[in-house]
Amino acid sequence: MYNVQQISYMGTYSIPEVCQMISRSERTVRQMIANGLATIDDKRPTLIRGTNLIDFLLNENDKNRCPIEFHQFYCLHCRQARIPKGKVIWFSREHPTLPNMCGICPVCGCKMHKVYKIADISRLKREFRLTESPCISHSLDSSLNCRVDDGDNCATSCNQEFMKFEEKGDTNANEN
Ligand SMILES: [Zn+2]
Known part of the structure; x- marks a missing residue:
């Protein structure tokens, strides 16, 4: 505390x-x-x-x-653990060296952050729908209009970001 x-x-x-x-x-x-x-x-x-x-x-x-499960984020506004709206998350480019993910609170529409471990990446890919970070602007402007149907280009771009982390993870493993 x-x-x-x-x-x-x-x-x-x-x-x-x-x-x-x-x-x-x-x-x-x-x-x-x-x-x-x-x-x-x-x-x-x-x-x-x-x-x-x-x-x-x-x-x-x-x-x-209030313990948070793997698929939950913490909403600073609601002060509750929430599953991101539509299970859509994206990479925060503000902190590109960490798998720092963002999602939208399904209740109040605020942006939520959560930092995952590199080891969590494959599970994230299974449990969430990944989208492109410019989606932040949609989400903030019209809070819940994050366009989940924008297609595979977004997911592809996000997957590339994940691959960078996976490569980095491997490098660290080799060093140890
Ligand atoms: Zn909220």
Whole structure:
């Protein structure tokens, strides 16, 4: 559980400051960013608003109370585990080094994020319908109009992304 007592809603924090306040490593904080913790755009070093940090951590605390199954994502808005609408997910290109997947909450229409392990990729391919990331704009504009029927081109492009991860996974295995 995260303690948010030291964090001010009005504050702005660097990653090392966040690490200190929540007693977690920089790696953990970067993982939170990959999982959807908002940062202030275009600022170097990376800065995080207190309000975003508190919301994120409280949601993490909720999540720890509410276990999430493989095919479920956590909706930050509903604060519930949800199966992405239409079982459609796509690659977040914001964090291209991780299999960081996005889907749409079937209840409120918000975008949900979840980072999977490279080992999960073949199961993801079986359990979800993969689509292309530009679908994000459809989804956000008209919340639930994510066009699942857009055809195989989308799925193909996403599968190529997955293959990159599979190649990387193999490389790591060889190194070990
Ligand atoms: Zn929701």
